[in-house]
Each structure stands twice: as C-alpha cells, then as structure tokens.
Amino acid sequence: GQSLEQPSEVTAVEGAIVQINCTYQTSGFYGLSWYQQHDGGAPTFLSYNGLDGLEETGRFSSFLSRSDSYGYLLLQELQMKDSASYFCAPGNTPLVFGKGTRLSVIA
Amino acid sequence: ETGVTQTPRHLVMGMTNKKSLKCEQHLGHNAMYWYKQSAKKPLELMFVYSLEERVENNSVPSRFSPECPNSSHLFLHLHTLQPEDSALYLCASSRTGHSYNEQFFGPGTRLTVL
Numbered sequence: 181g182q183s184l185e186q187p188s189e190v191t192a193v194e195g196a197i198v199q200i201n202c203t204y205q206t207s208g209f210y211g212l213s214w215y216q217q218h219d220g221g222a223p224t225f226l227s228y229n230g231l232d233g234l235e236e237t238g239r240f241s242s243f244l245s246r247s248d249s250y251g252y253l254l255l256q257e258l259q260m261k262d263s264a265s266y267f268c269a270p271g272n273t274p275l276v277f278g279k280g281t282r283l284s285v286i287a
Numbered sequence: 288e289t290g291v292t293q294t295p296r297h298l299v300m301g302m303t304n305k306k307s308l309k310c311e312q313h314l315g316h317n318a319m320y321w322y323k324q325s326a327k328k329p330l331e332l333m334f335v336y337s338l339e340e341r342v343e344n345n346s347v348p349s350r351f352s353p354e355c356p357n358s359s360h361l362f363l364h365l366h367t368l369q370p371e372d373s374a375l376y377l378c379a380s381s382r383t384g385h386s387y388n389e390q391f392f393g394p395g396t397r398l399t400v401l
Contacts, residue, residue: 184329210386222377222392223330230387267330271386277330 184278186268191284192258200253200281202268210271212244212251217280218264226253226266258285290314291393293378299399300368308363308396310378316391318384319361321353322377324395330377336361337384368400 183205192198202212211230215223229235229244229251241254255262265280291312300306312319321333335343336355350372352364361378375395381388 213386213389215390222394223379223390224392225389228387228389269386275332275386275390277332279327279329 184268184270184276186266186278186281188279189282189284191286194258194260194285194287196258197254197256198258198283200255200266200268200283202251202253202270202278204249204251204268204270204278206270206276209246212242213269213271213275214242214253215267215269215277216264217267223267228271230271255283260285260287291378291380291391293376293393293396295396296394297397297399299401300365301401302368302370304368305364305366307365308376308378308398310361310363310393312359312361312378312380312391312393314380314382314391316380316382317358318381318388319355319358320379320381320390321361321363322379324375324377325373333363335384342384365398368398370400373398373400 186202213228214226216226217223227242229242234243239256244251263285265282267277267280269275269277294309318337320335323331332345333347334353339355350367354362377395378393379390381390
C-alpha cells in the first residue's frame with residue numbers, strides 16, 4: 181500500500197525559515213518531488229530528489245533520506261507570495277500526491 | 288500558445304448532460320494525465336496516457352471516459368455525472384510517464400454538477 185504524511189497547515193512570519201516535512205510509504209520508489217499550488221492556480225513543480233541529500237534552488241531546498249522514507253522542503257527568507265499549498269509526491273510510476281501543506285506567511 | 292491549456296475553464300452541467308473537457312499540450316511531451324482536485328482532498332490521479340496508450344486507470348467510474356487521439360491532445364468525456372463529481376479537473380503532461388519527470392499542469396476546469 182501507499183501512505184503519505186505531511187502537516188496540513190503551517191504559519192510562519194515573513195523573512196523566517198520554514199520546513200515542511202513529508203514521510204511516505206510506497207511500493208517502489210523513484211525519488212521525491214515537491215509541487216507548489218497557489219489558491220486558484222495549478223500546481224507547479226519545485227524540486228526533485230532522486231538521491232539522498234539536499235538539493236538547493238534559490239530560496240528553496242529539498243532534502244531526502246531514502247532509508248528513513250522522509251524528506252522535507254525548506255523555504256528561506258519567506259515572502260508573502262510563498263503563501264500556498266505545498267505537495268510532496270513520492271515517485272512511483274505514476275506520482276502519488278499527498279494532501280498538501282497549506283503555508284500561510286504573515287507580516 | 289505554449290504550455291498546457293484546458294478548455295473550458297468553467298463548466299456547469301446537469302446530471303443528464305454530456306460534455307467534454309479538452310486538454311492540449313505544446314511541449315512535445317509523451318505522457319498526459321487527468322487529475323481531480325476536490326476541496327480539502329489530495330490531488331487524485333484519474334488517468335495516465337503514455338504514447339497515446341492508457342497506462343493507468345485509478346478505479347474511475349465509467350461516467351468519466353478519457354480519449355487521447357494523439358500525444359498533444361487529451362479529452363475527458365463526461366456523462367450522467369453526480370453532484371459529488373463537482374471539482375477542479377486538472378490536466379498535466381510530462382516528457383515521459385516516469386515519475387521523475389516534471390509534470391506541467393494546465394489551469395484546470397472548474398466543474399459544477401447540478
């Protein structure tokens with residue numbers, strides 16, 4: 181079977197750092213992807229970790245530990261525009277999306 | 288036009304109507320997907336097409352019928368829907384059907400079934 185856990189909501193202050201965790205159980209695994217979705221918008225790809233470790237793309241970083249079936253998305257220097265839902269998607273074929281974490285950035 | 292487009296953007300239909308959703312991708316991708324997104328629920332994968340062949344059907348009721356005439360176009364034919372089918376229907380495409388490929392999503396069709 182497959183299961184996926186990530187927090188449903190997170191609130192953080194503008195300029196701060198926030199970490200969104202994701203734990204998963206899948207039959208077959210090909211890496212972990214992260215997607216962002218603003219209200220009323222379509223999901224957009226943020227990152228993919230195929231191997232263990234940290235991937236950095238600007239203010240966003242993503243981490244994967246395959247032995248722990250765990251990953252996280254790290255958002256630094258938070259901006260108001262980062263308020264959105266963030267989905268982790270463990271890679272099987274095809275992707276399985278979690279329920280998402282709603283991030284609210286406050287002033 | 289670039290990216291993934293979907294039409295219509297909004298659709299209201301009665302339970303006895305028949306309608307179709309259209310998706311088109313201009314990215315040269317070989318895989319296309321239909322997802323359903325309801326309020327406070329995860330994205331639910333409905334169908335996957337790879338090289339115009341259906342490779343995934345996630346136990347979707349037969350009142351939803353997909354069609355992929357070529358690698359650039361994907362349709363979702365709707366008939367005798369139920370009010371609980373009201374949702375945002377998202378189309379996506381990727382270079383191949385493998386999960387490590389980035390998926391590009393269209394803007395979605397907001398469907399309301401009366």
